[in-house]
Amino acid sequence: MLEVADIFRAHGPTWRRTVSLSLGQLKVMSAIEQCRSAALGGHVLRCSGCARTEIAYNSCRNRHCPKCQGSAARRWLEARQADLLPVGYYHVVFTLPAAISAIAWHNKTVIYGLLFDIAAQTLRTIAADPRHLGAQIGATLVLHTWGSALTHHPHVHGIVPGGGLSSGGERWIACRPGFFLPVRVLSRLFRRRFLEALTDAHRRGQLQFFGEHAALADRATFAQWLAPLRTCEWFVYAKRPFAGPQAVLAYLSRYTHRVAISNQRLLAFDERGVTFRWKDYRATGRTRYKTMTLQASEFMRRFLLHVLPAGFHRIRHYGLLANPVRRDNLAKVRDLLHVAPRFDPPSDDTVIQAQPVFICRHCGAPMIVIDIVARTAPIRAPPMSRGAT
Template identity: 70%
Template structure:
């Protein structure tokens, strides 16, 4: 894959040192580590290897990736490995996409309490979906849920929400049959929205009562229980956004969707246009507009671009992809096997197709021959071998 003309790493390398100096004392250790990882990703600072074609002797240097989950360059390989494992879990049923979004007033609290509030978002949304699906008035079944946390909008503002991928049906309470949802319809979003609102607020108040929430700056007064109750009062009457999209075209469409969403970061390198004296220009999607008018360009001061990117750094050890119900990790294999049995699908038909498998060892860009690693060099070291020059550019993998 060709290297994008501009990368987040370029912006961090050129402007990061001055920005860190100007904001010293206001950055978390996690944010500093993310900046360092992205700056060093696929450079000599992390070491790498030299590969040579066994046919034409074309030589190429490949630097190691940082493997940081916030790095735009490292998520492709991570998503590929994750999808290869998930492909075996797909069932031959329609899949639905449901989105649960926190109101702006709650997002403000989440900004200062990321680990606590993001965790509540996961739990309340999963409990909501599982409860309504189990209700015989709606589906009357135990469903499987894959939830993915996104904390950004298209302009990298703080906009926490979870994307859920759910099979269109579930196992009956007695475990004896598969219950399918109505064609083209999963669960009523208004019912989901009301229950989500109640469950989330209950959990948030419980977290406040146990002292798990911290407040700073303009929100410092919310540490008082009465002020906090008054702050939440309007949210009990507001409509909370729950959105259900149309079902996917089939299992492979689910995989294609997941490959775009599960390991996404705040902004992809492909959306970057320019970085100059006016700031950083990038493409974004304005969802308030219609059709083609949604695609727009935005220019932010470089410091503001860096700040917006870093507000989406997750707390250390926080899991941004979670599974519930039939897909809960401890019982997933048994539940999937039972679901296939109820759907009359043999396990042999359920084996991965290999669509998301690793494409294999790298091939020579010149002749298609096999590339053999001839040297491995350590962090900060200079490789002994040099890359093969070409009329256009040196072949160095920094994609």
């Protein structure tokens, strides 16, 4: 199968000498290039059934690597299953306008952080209003920074239980069947609060501007630039509720650990460039699904647009689902709904049989590690070009 790693290995060394990349982007390239190769070491395995031997090389475990996110998603989902409530769940999306997306690339930590926090504040504020739901809600938000064509398109996907606790926490308030919160009201409040927070960040000197946006460093110019954004429509979308808890998990498995492009979408890599599948959301029906060919350099540039700042969390929980209070709140909600926890924790005398880590592809029997292959190099940024300081 064609992989992003193949493109990086073939064109990365030459391309890196012609462009300026951050240390984080260089580390991502290096990790993807070395993933599941001899450079990271591995294990020599022997099947306990058919006695076949093979080498399994280690993964890079980088969160931007297309090959490493499947197992990470499974582990995360196993931890989330116990958090599901027997209520309807809604999918909401908050998207930044193109103008703000353009300055977000040089201000990722600030603007992505505002996108998370303002989206959560908007949901909780409108939900707490007695004219709408009048309840304390929880939400899980997931950041995506890309469009299907790898363009820069920051937005957050939210998974929200269809209801919340009353102000005193004594009862569960469910939303109307098939309807969570009014989208237009969410959009207007999200727009106002985000622009207020962005103006405050500019006043504090937290934003940086380069190239065609350099003039925005001036406060008056920035205020003038923001003016049209106060009147245009901001995209906030709320889908119909999921069809049961398993549908929620299926959705989460597709979205929580997704990277900018999966290897499965790559179709060809030749003298014309990199060809991949993409979805044109402006079209309808089957015409939505198209193919695109980019030069290898442009493909790599677009892929690396979506490298997140070190330590930046792309999955966050708010309100009733915030990490410090989630367990207690879920227990209270289940008690009010008169339902037992979905999964009881095992008792001390329960013996849990661990599943074998490696399974033989030929006969399905467990494989035994008989030797260790030492790694030859750590995952780090590629070496500087000659003459660089």
